[in-house]
Amino acid sequence: MTSSGPGGPTPLSIDPTCRIEFGPGRIDRLPALIAATGHDRAFVVTDHGLRAAGVLEPVLKALEAAGLEHAVYDEVAPNPSTANVDAGAARARTFGTAAVVALGGGSVLDAAKGIALLVGNPSAAAADADDLWEAGDGLPLVAIPTTSGTGAETNGFGVIEDTAACRKVYIGHASVKPRVALLDPELTLGLPAPATAATGIDALVHGIESLASRGANPISTAYATQAVAMVSRALPAAYRNGSDLEARAELMLGAHLAGQALTLSGLGLVHGIGHVLTAHTGTPHGVALAAVLEEVMEFNAPAAQGAYEQVARAMRLAPPADGDWARAAIDGVREIAGAVEVKRPLRTLGADRAMLPSIAAGAVADPVTKNNPLSPDPARVLNILTTTY
Ligand SMILES: NC(=O)c1ccc[n+]([C@@H]2O[C@H](COP(=O)([O-])OP(=O)(O)OC[C@H]3O[C@@H](n4cnc5c(N)ncnc54)[C@H](O)[C@@H]3O)[C@@H](O)[C@H]2O)c1
Ligand SMILES: [Fe+2]
Structure with a gap:
């Protein structure tokens, strides 16, 4: 950015x-x-x-x-x-x-x-x-x-x-x-825990993809940074205890800020894959995103060091001993997805192996993918899908 x-x-x-x-x-x-x-x-x-x-x-x-x-x-x-x-x-x-x-x-x-x-x-x-x-x-x-x-x-x-x-x-x-x-x-307050997890991860991904987007600017970055800080802190708490009003409030405002951010910056490949996966299998939007989030971050890391450092710092992660902030951000995201039990292998989401090449091609062609920090080709995306299958 x-x-x-x-x-x-x-x-x-x-x-x-x-x-x-x-x-x-x-x-x-x-x-x-x-x-x-x-x-x-x-x-x-x-x-x-x-x-x-x-x-x-x-x-x-x-x-x-x-x-x-x-x-x-x-x-x-x-x-x-x-x-x-x-x-x-x-x-x-x-x-x-x-x-x-x-x-x-x-x-x-x-x-x-x-x-x-x-x-x-x-x-x-x-x-x-x-x-x-x-x-x-x-x-x-x-x-x-x-x-x-x-x-x-x-x-x-x-x-x-x-x-x-x-x-x-x-x-x-x-x-x-x-x-x-x-x-x-x-x-x-009454939103069931699985829906809290799926929709909350959507908001977290909005913040992360907005920070790493080619369309990021200082205003979207300000919104996205605060969104990641609020959503990453509040989502596990709201998932554990749905009637925790403070966590619900922080999550709601964080998700709104993430929306403000993505409206200004655009998103990236996690959403590109998510859109096609939902169209093929009917998987809820947030669950589809969670299935590939860390794997897409691994793919993007070489071109998103600064953005992922911003993600890790917003999540208040300890500075990594080896200075690898991107790795710290990916580990931090994995921990949150684990805490809210939203990560599933693709094979359990109704995507059969024969579908993967067309999901990969569709994800590359999806308009949101154009703002991804690295331009993926279908073979690289197929590789991501196979890793998470
Ligand atoms: N316009 C945009 O910018 C934009 C961006 C992303 C996604 N979308 C669209 O949003 C849709 C997904 O939205 P969503 O993830 O918010 O889910 P949703 O609106 O489909 O709601 C999911 C379920 O949760 C229930 N629910 C909602 N709030 C509740 C509450 N407070 N208590 C109890 N139950 C509640 C609903 O009745 C519904 O059955 C998709 O159609 C997607 O295409 C739009
Ligand atoms: Fe989304």
């Missing part, structure tokens, strides 16, 4: 992403935050899991206490599809103009961005995603993440499965970048 090159200092142009409201019980501020968008009605997007876990309840209570007219669409599926987004948009169009409140993990946040955008473009469908980037404005969005992982509240696009065309589409627009990220760690 450098802020100056042979041509002098590198110029930067960075928009603050969104207003942040953070703290236990902050959900009480929701009516005021909706009012600040210029609306007095709310369309709440969520999923069945959140309703069943009782997370929707305090949100509805806050809306009711303020007398705010609202409707709920709770049918977002994990890795949402275009049909799912179209169904939510149909419901939202019937409800009419409102602020959209997205309550959930990355799946809900992504679907809600699509829904908000389609309401502003009444003749469009989610499968038109490629053309919607230049379309009319969507409804304003208030994002309330309930997993501490994706950082999807920091950007204005969602990753949606176009089941008819068998491809992922990116549906987004500047107008659906959340106006506010309402970060209330009390909403994550």
Whole structure:
């Protein structure tokens, strides 16, 4: 990472992403935050899991206490599809103009961005995603993440499965970048331990890949360094004891900072492999990343010494006797992945050996891989996959 090159200092142009409201019980501020968008009605997007876990309840209570007219669409599926987004948009169009409140993990946040955008473009469908980037404005969005992982509240696009065309589409627009990220760690107290581990590792990888990214700059590095410090300290504690509010709070803010970092810098090969592995096997995003994290770091180490030293120092690791900070960072990451029991061999994730060459080729071609500190070829990636099989 450098802020100056042979041509002098590198110029930067960075928009603050969104207003942040953070703290236990902050959900009480929701009516005021909706009012600040210029609306007095709310369309709440969520999923069945959140309703069943009782997370929707305090949100509805806050809306009711303020007398705010609202409707709920709770049918977002994990890795949402275009049909799912179209169904939510149909419901939202019937409800009419409102602020959209997205309550959930990355799946809900992504679907809600699509829904908000389609309401502003009444003749469009989610499968038109490629053309919607230049379309009319969507409804304003208030994002309330309930997993501490994706950082999807920091950007204005969602990753949606176009089941008819068998491809992922990116549906987004500047107008659906959340106006506010309402970060209330009390909403994550009931997130089960395996989901805490998978989503928390996602956040840690965002910090690490952001630091080592070719797109890193001093601002993304500041966010990513603090993200690694907070996530690495809080994740094992939140995994061990889900009701540790302090750990939940630190993890939530760390994951948000990691999202801010990656939005500015881009990511790398861990995400390149993770995307393709999830598409082939349905493995949850964070579990797919954990399967190859240390192995990709080993591969990148020759080109990422400074970034990995930054990772190791952020994790407060003791200075290594031999001065090999990259090795210290990799060992530190292995310890955290072990503590939260998220590392699995690829063969147990539904990837059969015959799939590995196409996973390797797909990972090299994935757009996130272009920011990896070393440019991998398919043979090197196949080698990484074989090592972790
Ligand atoms: N837009 C982006 O920048 C971005 C980045 C990375 C990933 N994503 C997308 O995010 C999705 C993954 O998101 P995720 O990892 O947050 O998982 P998720 O949103 O799919 O949620 C997983 C499960 O956890 C449950 N859950 C969520 N919060 C809970 C809580 N507080 N208590 C109890 N249960 C809870 C949900 O009901 C769901 O069943 C993928 O679709 C991925 O494509 C988007
Ligand atoms: Fe991720």
